[in-house]
Amino acid sequence: MFPSMFIVGDVLVSADILTEYFACDIEACHGQCCEEGNAGAPVSQEEASDIERQLDAIWPHMSATAQAVVEKQGVAYTDPEGDLVTSICHGRDCCFRGPRGCLLRERPISCHLYPIREKRLGPDTLALNYDRWSICKDAILRGRREGIHVYEFLREPLIRRFGQAWYEELEDIARHLPDMG
């Protein structure tokens, strides 16, 4: 048996990111991850400031409810777990979801990386976990059908977040998993 976590650079990576299959099937799920849940998407302070700078451009495309929420509390708020997250309407759907998908010119990295979630375990320790959510069941079926693992589906956001060399190290570990049993 191989370990349940691997260290890649200075990041702890849950093994199921390498072993489980996943490939979003938007036709089937209709991007429900932007509309479900009880909190917004995690954002950094810099990302929240960037959303503020985009507000004039996206304002006409936001719903009246989303405009009212953002006018009242801003583009982000701190959730009960202490994380800064995007503002939501009706206690569930992200204010920046437009009729044809995300209104932002670049998705926050947490959205781009989903279903991988970052968790800071200490000042120098970051862990990546595979977040399982029932609304993504079609992504598991498509991933299995097409033989795409979580880390392969998320190649682009992982490189955006951690760099090319880091991703290649991750790929190398994944390639050697069969040797570990």
Ligand code: SF4
């Ligand atoms: S920021 Fe965009 S991608 Fe992220 S939850 Fe909101 S609408 Fe979806």
Ligand code: SF4
């Ligand atoms: S993360 Fe889940 S809900 Fe969101 S687009 Fe992918 S499969 Fe659909």
